[in-house]
Amino acid sequence: MKTRITILLMALFVSFNFGFAQQDEECMNNLSIFDSYVKSKKYDDAYGPWKIVREKCPKFNRAIYVHGEKILKHKIENSAGADQVAHIKDLLKLYDQSREHFSSKYDLAEIMVDKANLVYKYQKELNISIEDEYKMFDDAFKQDKEHFTNAKGLYTYFSLAVDLFDAGKMSAQDMFNKYDDIIEVIEGIINGNTKSLNKLVEKEAAGGTLTKKEGRLKKYYESSIKAFEEQVVPSMDKKLGDRATCEVLIPLYEKNFEDNKSNTVWLQRAMNRMYAKGCKEDPLFLKLVEQKNSIQPTADTAFYLYLLTDEKKYFDQTITLETDPLKKAKLYKKLAGDLKSKGSYSRARQYYMESLKLNPSDGSPYLSIAAMYASSANRCGDTTFNKRAVFWLAASEAEKAGRVDSRLRKVAAQTAASYRAKAPSKTDIFNCTCSGEVIKIGCWIGRSVTVP
Incomplete structure (x- = not known):
């Protein structure tokens, strides 16, 4: 009996495997x-x-x-x-x-967002309401925010929040909160890709050659950063539009201040938005900054206090408090931009260079330095020829932007070409018989340029 059972089990096993093999x-x-x-x-x-x-x-x-x-x-x-x-x-x-x-x-969010994007594309065919569309993206964000990295999905998610606000189904505060939530995710994606990109840029700058895989990764990091910085975030800001003017923000934050004066996240977001929308002249902005600084001093609050008071102690505090290299690079760039707008070009260049040290794959500081050189040509050259020679220096600086940052390659090339067109011509060089000579540029620039 035992033998017959064994033979039967073997037959079933062979039959099962044969069927599975056929399948x-x-x-x-x-x-x-x-x-x-x-x-x-x-x-x-x-x-x-x-x-x-x-x-x-x-x-x-x-x-x-x-x-x-x-x-x-x-x-x-x-x-x-x-x-x-x-x-x-x-x-x-x-x-x-x-x-x-x-x-x-x-990943969970990847699938949920793919489904949400599909439903959004065919919302009319599926007869889906804005609320149901929004919920699909919102569920993905809440359940797996870490992997919600789809650029199109993040924009659509916010766009639907604005649509709900316009329909009277979402409050202004909730809409602004959603904007900030999504921007924080985007900043995380950009920072992660930037750190990876910087390693590859530094390898190339040191004379190394990227492997094929590293070359592909470099292009991916660059395209991803460009997509978020030049397409997604500007599109979100455009969608937000007049819904976030000073006339809208100030009464809203005045109304909610007392209830949120101990909420550091609310305070941070409120002052960031007011600064971004050009509301820093309103007394409420200083009130928000001072309140945030009193309970949780950060590099951001110190930076805002520096802008408001122009006191060096806040400037020093800004640099000391920020420890993240990329955030510090952005602060240096902000500080440089503020100094540039005030005409303090030498200090502005100093902080643009500090920004470049911390974030070498961002070529925009080179373009800003080039612009300062170009605008200083008349006052930093001692002769007509030497004044125009400053544009060679400006062009050279602009070209650096394209070398380190392929996202800026086209604009860097166009900018450099426009500067070179203002520099001395071949005829000017022939007439002065000065090809190969080194010209020292004076005033704040303090650099030299060789006549081609």
């Missing part, structure tokens, strides 16, 4: 077929074999979900009515399945 072979063949079709962008041909693998072997290969997204997006874009809605819902289901079967490859 594996069928899935492998169909995987190969739809993979080939997808690579040649024949998505309609890929749909049939892809569907077989998805249904029979959902854990077989991640290509089911990577390629499946492309196939279903094609179906959605090339259909209408009930068929289109069915494909949209199927893609939403596919997103869930991708995390179900390959959880290590898909």
Whole structure:
């Protein structure tokens, strides 16, 4: 009896493995077929074999979900009515399945945001309300903020908050809070990418050669930073628009001050927003800064007090309190910008250079220094030729921006070209017979330039 049971179990085991092997072979063949079709962008041909693998072997290969997204997006874009809605819902289901079967490859927020972006794109077809759309992004943000890094998703999330405010379904304070919440996430993404980028820039500056992988990573970090700094954040500010003017902010913060005067986060955000919107002349701004500084002094509050009072002690406190290199670089740049606006060019250059030391992949300080050189040409040159020679120095400084920061390569090249056009011409150089001579530029500049 025992022998017969053993033989039966062995037969079942062999039968099971044979069936599983057959299924594996069928899935492998169909995987190969739809993979080939997808690579040649024949998505309609890929749909049939892809569907077989998805249904029979959902854990077989991640290509089911990577390629499946492309196939279903094609179906959605090339259909209408009930068929289109069915494909949209199927893609939403596919997103869930991708995390179900390959959880290590898909973060929760990544899937939730992909679904939210899809629903937002086809909101009319799905007949989704603004509240339900917003909730999808909000749930992703609350459940997995760490991995909510999708640029489009972060902008749409805020855009929907503004829409809710306009519809009278969200308070102004909640809308501003959401802006600050999202900006903090964006700043975290930018800072992380900037730190990684700086290591690669420093390697190149030291004469090293980047590997292919490092080269790809450098481009990724640069494009990501550019997308957030030049597209997402400006778009958020544009969307916010007149909803955050001084006329709106001052009464709001006056009204809420007493209830929040011990809330350091509220105070920080309130003074940051008032500064950003040019409301620093209002007495409320000083009131917010002094209150924040009295309970939690930070580099930001010290910086604001320096701007308000011009007292050196607050300037020194600003530098001392800030320990994060990137934040300190931004503060140096802010301080330099303030000094530049006051015409204190020598000190401004000093702090622009300090900023560059801490954040070498940000080329914007070079452009600011170049602009100060150009604007000082008339007063820092002792002859007409030497005054125009300052523009060579300005052009050289502008070109440095493009070398360290590919995001600025185009504007740096254009700026340098405009400066060179104002420098002495070839005829001027020929007439002065001074090619190769070194010209010392006086006043605050204190630099030399060689005549080409």
